Amino acid sequence: MANLGDREPDPEPPTSKKHSTKLVKIENFTGEVKEGFLDAGAGDWIKRLKIQIRLREMVDEAAWPDSIKIMVVAAHLGGAASTWFIRRFDVLQGVSFDALCIAIREQFRCSLDRLEISSTLCRTIKKANESYADFAHRLSTIAATMNDGEETKATAEDALSTFIKSAWPQHRASRLSCIKTQLDNPWHEMEEAVKYLAKIAGIIGEDSCPAHPPIFRAIKWGK
Structure with a gap:
C-alpha cells in the first residue's frame, strides 16, 4: 500500500487572470x-x-x-x-x-476632403470664452482630421501656424516670418505660445491681446 504521506498534493485549479479594466x-x-x-x-x-x-x-x-x-x-x-x-x-x-x-x-470620420479641412482650419478663430489651451487643442484636433484623426508633425505645424495667426492678428506678418516649414518640435512651440498668452491674459485680461508676440526660436530650412 502506498504511503499517503509521500503523495504530491493535487495542483490548484487555474484561476482566471483579473484585468484592471475598472481603472x-x-x-x-x-x-x-x-x-x-x-x-x-x-x-x-x-x-x-x-x-x-x-x-x-x-x-x-x-x-x-x-x-x-x-x-x-x-x-x-x-x-x-x-x-x-x-x-x-x-x-x-x-x-x-x-x-x-x-x-x-x-x-465617424470627417466627410470633408483635405482641401476643405485645410481651408476651415485657416478660418478658425478663438472663441471669446475659450482658453488658449482649449483653442490650441481644438486647432490640433481639426488639423489631425486631415490625417483621419491621427496627429502628426505636419498636422501639428498646421495647427501652430493657425494658432499664431489667430492669437496675435496685429502681429501676423512678423510672427509668421519666425515659423518655417521644418520645425524640430511644433508641440513644444505650441506649448510655449499657449503659456505666454495665458500669462499675458492673466495680467491684462482675457479679452486683450498681448502687445508683443513671444520670440520663437529661429529654425533653418531643412536639415
Whole structure:
C-alpha cells in the first residue's frame, strides 16, 4: 500500500487572470461632433484609450487579450456610437481590437476632403470664452482630421501656424516670418505660445491681446 504521506498534493485549479479594466478612466465616445470641430474626434479618443489600456497592462504586468480590450471599448461608447456598435455586434465581435478601432475611425470620420479641412482650419478663430489651451487643442484636433484623426508633425505645424495667426492678428506678418516649414518640435512651440498668452491674459485680461508676440526660436530650412 502506498504511503499517503509521500503523495504530491493535487495542483490548484487555474484561476482566471483579473484585468484592471475598472481603472480605465476616459469619457464615453458618442460620435457627436461638438461645436467648433469637424468630426467626433474618434482618432484622438482612440489614442487616449490605447494609452489608458497600456497603463493598466503595465499595472497588471500582462498584455490584455483583444476580447478584454473590445469589452472596454464597448463599455465606453454612448449615443450614436453605442447604437452603431450594437447594430453591428454580430460582425464586430469577431474582429481584432485594432480592426475595431479602425472601424470606429472610419465610421465617424470627417466627410470633408483635405482641401476643405485645410481651408476651415485657416478660418478658425478663438472663441471669446475659450482658453488658449482649449483653442490650441481644438486647432490640433481639426488639423489631425486631415490625417483621419491621427496627429502628426505636419498636422501639428498646421495647427501652430493657425494658432499664431489667430492669437496675435496685429502681429501676423512678423510672427509668421519666425515659423518655417521644418520645425524640430511644433508641440513644444505650441506649448510655449499657449503659456505666454495665458500669462499675458492673466495680467491684462482675457479679452486683450498681448502687445508683443513671444520670440520663437529661429529654425533653418531643412536639415
